[in-house]
Structures are given as structure tokens and as C-alpha cells.
Amino acid sequence: MTSPISPVGAHVPVAGGLATGGLKYAAEIGAEAVQVFVSNPRGWALPEGRPAEDAKLRDGAIPVYVHAPYLVNLGSPTPETLDKSLAAVRHSLTRGRAIGARGVVVHTGSAVTRTYDEAMAQVREHVLPLLDEIPEDGPDLLLEPMAGQNNMLCAKVQDLAPFFERLDHHPKLGVCFDTCHAFAAGHDLAAPGGAKDTLDALVAAVGEGRLKLVHANDSKDACASAKDRHENIGAGQIGEPPFADLFRHPATAGVPFIIETPGRAPAPHAEDIKTLKRLRDTP
Numbered sequence: 001m002t003s004p005i006s007p008v009g010a011h012v013p014v015a016g017g018l019a020t021g022g023l024k025y026a027a028e029i030g031a032e033a034v035q036v037f038v039s040n041p042r043g044w045a046l047p048e049g050r051p052a053e054d055a056k057l058r059d060g061a062i063p064v065y066v067h068a069p070y071l072v073n074l075g076s077p078t079p080e081t082l083d084k085s086l087a088a089v090r091h092s093l094t095r096g097r098a099i100g101a102r103g104v105v106v107h108t109g110s111a112v113t114r115t116y117d118e119a120m121a122q123v124r125e126h127v128l129p130l131l132d133e134i135p136e137d138g139p140d141l142l143l144e145p146m147a148g149q150n151n152m153l154c155a156k157v158q159d160l161a162p163f164f165e166r167l168d169h170h171p172k173l174g175v176c177f178d179t180c181h182a183f184a185a186g187h188d189l190a191a192p193g194g195a196k197d198t199l200d201a202l203v204a205a206v207g208e209g210r211l212k213l214v215h216a217n218d219s220k221d222a223c224a225s226a227k228d229r230h231e232n233i234g235a236g237q238i239g240e241p242p243f244a245d246l247f248r249h250p251a252t253a254g255v256p257f258i259i260e261t262p263g264r265a266p267a268p269h270a271e272d273i274k275t276l277k278r279l280r281d282t283p
Contacts, residue, residue: 007033008276008277009026009034009035009062010031018050018099029273032063035105044071064101065103065104067105068092071084075153096138103139103140104139105215109154111152121166127167140172142175144176157205213258216272217261257276
């Protein structure tokens with residue numbers, strides 16, 4: 001029995017409409033899955049959708065994911081930031097359901113000036129009810145570990161275990177694994193067996209079937225740099241071979257790989273997708 005093929009896609013710009021702009025760009029670069037923002041990634045505004053655009057994405061054949069705004073920090077000690085973060089995640093989940101998204105990616109956040117346990121108690125108090133609100137046909141909430149900077153609550157994949165424990169291993173909880181973040185946090189994906197070891201550790205931390213999305217990004221900086229600077233596939237410190245290893249791990253069977261790599265024109269993104277498809281399809 002062969003494993004399901006992992007679609008390869010990209011975070012796409014949505015000028016002109018989520019579907020009109022996003023799917024046009026996806027076609028130009030050969031994307032088989034897309035990730036979008038449904039609001040300004042660097043702001044708190046929560047815009048309404050356009051029903052016709054939503055329907056095109058929802059009714060299309062291409063897998064869709066939403067990335068919550070970068071400002072979201074569910075561990076923040078500032079009440080205003082927490083309130084706005086919760087509102088932004090709820091908005092992303094609601095809009096995600098409207099466009100048929102399979103998951104909403106949210107950064108795992110930082111304790112900032114408080115202790116880890118204080119921040120994680122807050123995560124449990126506020127995120128468990130949010131998870132319970134998600135309808136059965138709504139998107140999963142996908143936790144994305146960070147690069148290890150600024151008192152982050154989760155960087156190494158092992159750090160996901162206490163997140164899942166505090167959130168009662170909720171059935172709507174999943175993981176988005178970012179290769180650049182993992183490398184920056186100290187997982188040496190470029191070492192022999194490094195990609196397999198890292199995904200083995202992820203599965204051990206959260207259980208099978210929880211990995212729902214891979215952000216496929218090379219890294220400008222060295223392993224354990226704690227610097228989140230993406231590079232095009234094969235042009236950074238990770239290199240091409242680890243991505244081939246990731247495709248061959250049982251945990252990624254059928255899981256989409258989404259690039260968030262540099263370049264504003266279609267050409268570099270089309271090349272990255274072409275490279276990943278080659279690594280995926282080469283025996």
C-alpha cells in the first residue's frame with residue numbers, strides 16, 4: 001500500500017480577492033495547496049469576507065489553510081493583547097470555516113515577562129473554550145512552534161507535549177511544523193537522520209495523526225541560531241536532502257507542504273515548488 005501523496009503549495013498573496021488573486025497565483029507557480037491571511041497579518045482589524053470569493057475557495061479542489069496574524073500571543077501578560085489575540089484567532093477560525101480551510105495556523109507565543117507556568121495556565125484557561133467552539137466541520141487549530149527567541153513557550157518539538165497536555169489533547173488541535181523554525185531552535189535537520197529524528201520526536205510528543213501541515217522553508221542561519229530567517233529551498237543551511245527525508249517519513253503522508261520562502265515575483269516560488277515536487281517524487 002502506497003502512502004498518500006503530500007500536496008506541495010505556498011502561502012499566496014490575495015490582492016484582488018482570496019480566490020481570484022490567491023488561486024491565480026497558485027496556478028502560476030504550480031501550487032497544489034494554499035495558505036492565506038484572512039486579515040492584515042500585522043494588525044488587529046477583523047474584516048468580513050466576500051461570499052463569492054469564499055465560495056470559490058470552499059468549493060475548489062485545492063486544500064486551503066489560514067495563517068492567523070503574527071501579533072497573536074496567547075501567552076501575553078497584557079490583557080489587551082490577550083483579548084485581541086483571542087478575537088483574532090476566533091476570526092481566523094470563523095473565516096477559515098467559510099472558505100473551507102482545513103486548519104488555522106497560530107504561533108505558540110511567548111511568556112514575555114511572566115513565568116512559563118503562568119503563561120501556560122492562561123493558555124489552558126482561554127484556548128480550551130476556543131477549541132470547544134469549533135464546529136465539527138470547522139478547521140483544526142494548528143500550533144506552530146517558534147525559532148526559540150524571546151522567552152517563547154514552544155520551540156523544540158518536545159515543547160509541544162505540555163501544550164497538548166494542558167489542552168487535554170483536544171480533537172481539534174494539531175501541529176504545523178516549520179522547518180526553518182525547527183532548525184533555528186536546534187533540531188539539526190541537515191545532519192544524517194536529523195529530519196527523521198525530529199519527526200520521530202514530534203510524534204512522540206503529541207501522538208500520531210496530529211501533524212497537519214508542514215511549512216517548508218530553508219534557513220539563512222545556522223542550526224540553533226534562534227533566528228527566523230527563511231531561505232529558498234536548497235539555498236540555505238538546511239539544503240535539499242532533508243526535505244526529501246521529510247516526505248518519506250510516515251508522519252507526513254498526505255500532509256501538505258507549504259512554502260513561505262523569499263521572492264515577490266512568481267519565479268522563485270515556482271522554482272521552490274518544482275524542487276519540492278522533484279524531491280517528493282524521486283524514489
